[in-house]
Amino acid sequence: MLRIKKLDIFVLKSFLMLFSGTFFICLFIFMMQFLWRYVDELVGKGLEMSVLAQFFFLSALTLIPLSLPLAILLAALMTFGNFGERYELLSMKAAGIPLLRIIRPVVLFCMFLGVMSFFFQNVIGPRAQKELWTLLVSMKQKSPEVDIPEGVFYSDIEGYNIYVKHKDRETGILKDVLIYNFSDGFENAHIIWAAEGKLELTADKKHLYLHLYNGEQFENLKSQSVISRNVPYRRETFKEKHTLIAFDTNFEMVDGNFLNQRSDIKNMREISLAIDSLNMYADSVGHAMYSDAMKTTYRKPLLTKTDSTKIQTEHLSMINTDSILNSMTSAQRLKALNTTEMRLSSLISEWSMKSYMTREADGNIRRHQSDWHKKITLSLACIIFFFIGAPLGAIIRKGGLGMPVVISVLIFVLYYIIDSGATRVAKSGEMNIVLGTWMSTLILAPLGGFLTYKSNKDSVVFNIDVYAAFFRKLLGIRVSRHIFKKEVIIHTPDYNKICQELDDLCRKCETYGNTHKLLGPPNYYQVFTNNKHDDAIKEISQQMEALIEELSNTKDGVVLNFLNNYPFLSIKAHKSVSDNRWLNLLIGIIVPAGLLIWLNIWRYRVRLDKDLKTIVKTSRDIQERIKKSF
Template sequence: MLRIKKLDIFILKSFLMLFIGTFFICLFIFMMQFLWRYVDELVGKGLEMSVLAQFFFYSALTLIPLSLPLAILLAALMTFGNFGERYELLSMKAAGIPLLRIIRPLVFFCLFLSCISFYFQNVVAPKAQMKLWTLLVSMKQTSPELDIPEGVFYDEIEGYNIYVKQKDRKTGMLKDILIYNFSDGFENAHIIWASEGKMEMTADKQHLYLHLYNGEQFENLKSQSISSNNVPYRRETFREKHTIIEFDGGFNMVDGSFLSDRSDSKNMVEISHSIDSLTFRGDSIGRSLYSEIKSSAYRDIDLTKKDSVKMIESHMTIINADSLFSSYTLSEKDKTLGNAAERAESLASEWNMKSYPTTDVDNNIRKHKADWHKKITLSLSCMIFFFIGAPLGAIIRKGGLGMPVVISVLIFVIYYIIDSGATRVAKSGEMDMVLGVWMSTLVLAPLGAFFTYKSNNDSVVFNAEVYINFFRMLLGLRPSRHVFKKEVIIEDPDYPNILARLDDLCNECQIYDTEHKLSGAPNYYRIFTNSGHDDKIARISEKMEHLIEELSNSKDGTLLNFMNKYPILSTKAHKSPFDNRWLNLPAGLIFPIGVFFYFRIWRFRLRLDKDLKNIIKTSREIQDRIKNESFII
């Protein structure tokens, strides 16, 4: 019992050391990706370090639930990959400890991490999202840091356009300054030119203080009451001039109460209440629109005086629209159709505009429902990724940061594509919300169960040789025979006996080829009613393999080369598609599949005919070699 406890501690310690490192790496990557989206809001604003620290802190809190699944997947892959690479996992299994018992402490730990992820999403993340979005809106409204470039007009100050020809970085002096002041309107512009000057911010960062030297000022004096084409102006020459421009360069936190309606800034209880409120609001809008449509007058038919007279004369109570339209003249029909089309377009446009409130409400409801389910699916993904990573690492048996990183990124990208794509479709209303949000879980959960089952049973999943052999069998390909000279030979072959056995092998091949007529077309019925192997071919193959095994003790290299010409026979490829008769019958009854298998088996029969002739020819060559080289004493 004590040994198992020490094993649990060892496994937990190995996993924790990797998990902590991978978690902070994943969190850093997601933060850099998040920062890249909003880099334009941060650069050039002159924001203080405290503001940037708040931004990174709140973004880290919101990204923790997203970083946990990837960190668990990568840590599990690396941990069990290291165990497999160092044969520690093999030692545990050799001691009688199954994989499910080995991963049991980590299952409980990942379950704890899933609870932590849910707590962050339901409690911490909504508050952090509220703070983060308030901070982002405040950053967007913050004026950019004053940095007037050379040779271009700078228009970041509202109401002003400033041009600086040259800047002295050491002294801060500006050369050839041109300032356009449009704060009083375009027609009352103030233009200031100075040969040099200097700009600085006031202590409260609310104003820009300008020191200008050796310049001129132009000012239009046109007012709204003056209608003359001649506009008076004032010109002033100065040696030194000081002016103040309003420029709010500080950071001011806005009131974030308007962000309280966002679904990502609410916990599950608040989201449920919001869904109820939005549903009630949507129903109210729908009922009011229905009442308006029902009571609207657009369904009433406007009749001309001529039509009214006809109705009165005929005492009609039901209007036959076709008969009424047929009685019109050509010009009246054209006018009526034009009015109807215009009326239909007007109504379509009107009700399309009136449908916007209900559409917005429906979109908001779907967004709230998606975020409600997302808190559960993202927490559950921690467990799913563990049950993918741990058995996968045990199967691959590769540790370090090479193969595990590639596989982890690939699996996470697949998860992210499925999750984001299906959720987007569900939010648009084209898919059921539960199915769309849970799509990634429904796809990856069976994958995790499959890997866990295969790894627990020590099944071969990523052995390339297994898949190569499968496709070789499917395509009818065979490996070549390779017989090499042995370095140590204990006993030489019995050549007289081998000569007799080679004769026997050649006779059997000749008899089989004559009886079965392999070069001809096979019988379609026999192909799909056969369920066994060819015992005669199996016996020929067995005799040939025994002869090759005995002749491989020869010291003669030419004999070894002859033996490499022997084919590797298949005992059933030329008989039927499957071993089970009840699988062969349906395959033969389905016409396209049956024809495919028929020609495939015909090809194998031709190959077997060629192989038998090759066996006879090679056997005769070996016999001639043995006789000519006097191996028989």
């Protein structure tokens, strides 16, 4: 029986508090991004608040499945980053509670969110998507508000072109108005000029009421004769003129049945039925094209029965068309080439249209299949992103909105690039549609499992010092010693004994340097056949470290500075690559790699010779300092 403990309530409460905030932040960001795509087409339409509220509500419903994974990732990173930063996670592990047990309540909650995400995509999402696209098309088709700018021609009123030189913003009076009325056709244009004017919208919002003062009107008259060169016109001068212009600004919802072919407005059952119907349609089109191709290919032969009999009698395997063409007259040859060109052009056009039909049908099928799988992959992303965010937060141990936000954005951008790129390639037919849609899940799911395993084992996978030490070891880069004066000294070093040990250390270093001749090139065969350790260097290193540890208790700052001159000795870097003899032999056989490793070992030998001389010199300096001061 599942028992809820105080720890579960604490972890779940901490996660929910952050998740509620991150979810609305992510949803707001996606809504602003969605609005930014259509803001140019919606601005200036005079839409009512109820229409805008419906637009934002429907867009929020459709973007919930996309916002959930990012919100879960960010909340998980922040929650467990806070636990690690406040040492709460360390306390839980110290009490014997493994990480998987700590995250269990949040895992169950994320599974619930995955199920809810699937429900949204399969039930609520398609309906909201259809209503959203219907509303968006209706908003695009709505006439804009009449706001005639100064100094430019305004053409948003159908059949009219209006120019205003100056506009009084307070009174709405238009100065120096020029109107081109093309409602009766371009050849019968009505041109009106007025010194002043005013434009109002009628109460039913279906007409514009135009008041003009002190102006003239020019109107072309239809010529009675078609061949007449002079077109008469009528000129009218007025002090006041009023006219109505049809301009419907009411918002009307269009019929959304034209969206029935879209795959994103269907649930999984409807998508499956649509795929079956599309496959049947594609098969019927393919059979029809095949029958047509067979009829076209096996139509009545151009050769006569006599020609066919002659070909069979003479056992001709092929017909020399060049000789036939050369035997024709120029007129016959031209006629044959023109006929062939016309026939080929007709075939190219015909098969281009047929190939377009088949490509469109196949693309529609792939889009339906992709959307069917997308409903599952987006639901699984809620769980996968938690298993990425929670271990990362436990490993990084950074809470707040700094590092977690950066990492969350980077991971989500990686997910989006993989998902959109692979899906686009799959929809184009260059990749299997199932593999393309599931590509992001197949890549990020192992990453989540790896991070969870490493975090549960308290791995140092994100410890920069570990990687720095590895590359320093790989490249042969050493760090310097940093020995400082101790505040509290337990015991004072025995300087007489230390001087004797320093003599012994110098003697061993000099003997080793004279015996091994480290400056000369090493034997290539011995480098790749020797897998033994250098015990002499190991002993020198241990003795040197023991002396450094003993002398670090001194109060003399000069001696401490001398201790920092001692190098860190590499025990086996100058001998061979590995302790495995067969691996050394294999590396030595590969000539380019073996030669580079041999040169690198030679470099380590030269460095060891320099280190031994440094040890001797430093030891002598310390001895002199001890003799003078103690």
